[in-house]
Amino acid sequence: EMQLVESGGGLIQPGRSLRLSCAASGFFFDNYAMHWVRQAPGKGLEWVSGINWNGDILNFADSMKGRFTISRDNAKDSLYLQMDSLRAEDTALYYCAKDVLPVAGTLGAFDIWGQGTMVTVSS
């Protein structure tokens, strides 16, 4: 069974850093692009960023540029999101999602999602 399990969320003070992890199983992780998508309380889905099978990083949503970094370790079947200078508006449920293709773009879609890990930024 294809599965994604996120971890690393929690309550964090504004300005601090947090690293999220996503462990993949049940498929060839290094064959696919991967993404982070978040959902703030009461809001819709917001794409955070994505990374191709070979480590090429896609764009970041404007509000996260310069503060968030995405990476992957194909040897460990894992995806990461380093979040620095966290703000209250970063409070959200963060999902890890698998792309249907090795390179994200026009023909892509997100076919496997994790349950999400909650990040709460508050003093």
Added chain:
Amino acid sequence: QSVLTQPPSVSAASGQKVTISCSGSSSNLGINFVSWYQLLPGTAPKLLIYNNNKRPSGIPDRFSGSKSGTSATLGITGLQTGDEATYYCGIWDSSLSAWVFGGGTELTVL
């Protein structure tokens, strides 16, 4: 404000059909392929439709997708109470070089 526009809510009676629209622009729906996602509270999002109109394995044919110009539509027939969820369209935007989602449509089955 979302790059893709969806109605906030739709409703229809059990057993009936409903459609959910998704409106975009030439840099996303005009040239790329849309996908649709179902979000049930407390569960992981589920891919319903990809490449405009294709269903992943396990998705019943009650769910359908179409696209014309800069608009897309998700159709659900034979509505069931279990279909009550929030539905999102998503697509790659070639101008932004980013994935974008609609604001979501909450479906109520009467």
